[in-house]
Amino acid sequence: MNNTDTSAILIAAITDLQEETALALVRQRLDAGDDPLLIIEDCQEGMRQVGVRYERNEYYLAGLIMAGEIFRQVMELLQPVVERQVSGQSSGRILLGTVEGDIHDLGKNIVNMLLSCHRFVVHDRSVDVSPTIFAEQAAPVQPHLVGLSGLLTNAYDAMRETITLLRAQGYQGPIIIGGGQLSEKVCPYVGADHWTIDAVTGVELCQQLISGQMQAEPD
Ligand code: B12
Secondary structure: OOHHHHHHHHHHHHHOOOHHHHHHHHHHHHHOOOOHHHHHHHHHHHHHHHHHHHHOOOOOHHHHHHHHHHHHHHHHHHHHHHHOOOOOOOOEEEEEEEEOOOOOOHHHHHHHHHHHHOOEEEEEOOOOEOHHHHHHHHHHHOOOEEEEEOOOOOHHHHHHHHHHHHHHOOOOOOEEEEOOOOOOOHHHHHOOOEEEOOHHHHHHHHHHHHHHHHHHOOO
């Protein structure tokens, strides 16, 4: 089987909520030395397809829950492999969380894992994090960057409130928002500096944005 085939089969297995097949394929690809980031990309596409089926009423809430559970197990398989690839110097502190009203955390957890592998110190405040908690955390953590995750359209107002409060309380560093449903329109609406729908681009952005700050910091 070539790479395109295994990729398509994994996407289909996730889309069809075929737990055993999906996990077996992930194990197989890891054993063959495949890049875990490519496996994540395929799983993310499968999750997007699950969302499409939910929108078409072909799946109900149980389908989303099942997909979430499959993805969580995939991440358990991938995590040790990704964590072996730790690289770089200490890269700075990041305050991260899923905003108020939103409990989607699979994407945020991938971002956390990849950032940690690039030696960022990640202060992850979990899900459904209120604007007040984010703002309160900024003082003790002194983050070089704040990352907000959110997948629900309803979460955009929470992002906006969080950013307004962080800025009002004096946080001046970069703020990145992430989540598969975002578009270029959301970024100015919520007042963020950057946005992304994939973790790898997110980590690259964090590296670029923080390296300037680290160079400017006194030893
Ligand atoms: C799995 C899932 C769930 C699971 C979540 C499990 C979990 N622990 O996270 C459960 C069952 C809990 C769930 C619940 C709901 N869900 Co849901 N869910 C999904 C689904 C199918 C997949 C999401 C996912 O995990 N994707 C995989 C990850 C890896 O992708 P990602 O999150 O985008 O993350 C990547 C990037 O965006 C980026 N990233 C993410 N965050 C950040 C942050 C930073 C700082 C950076 C740099 C990058 C970054 O990196 C990640 C890796 O590349 C989506 C479909 C979709 N199209 O997304 C619907 C979806 C998001 N859900 C939806 C809905 C409607 C709901 C419910 C309201 C359903 C209900 N009736 O109750 C509830 C809401 C609960 C709540 N209050 O939050 C809708 C949202 C529609 C909208 N526009 O508002 C979607 C889009 C489905 C659909 N098409 O209708 N859901």
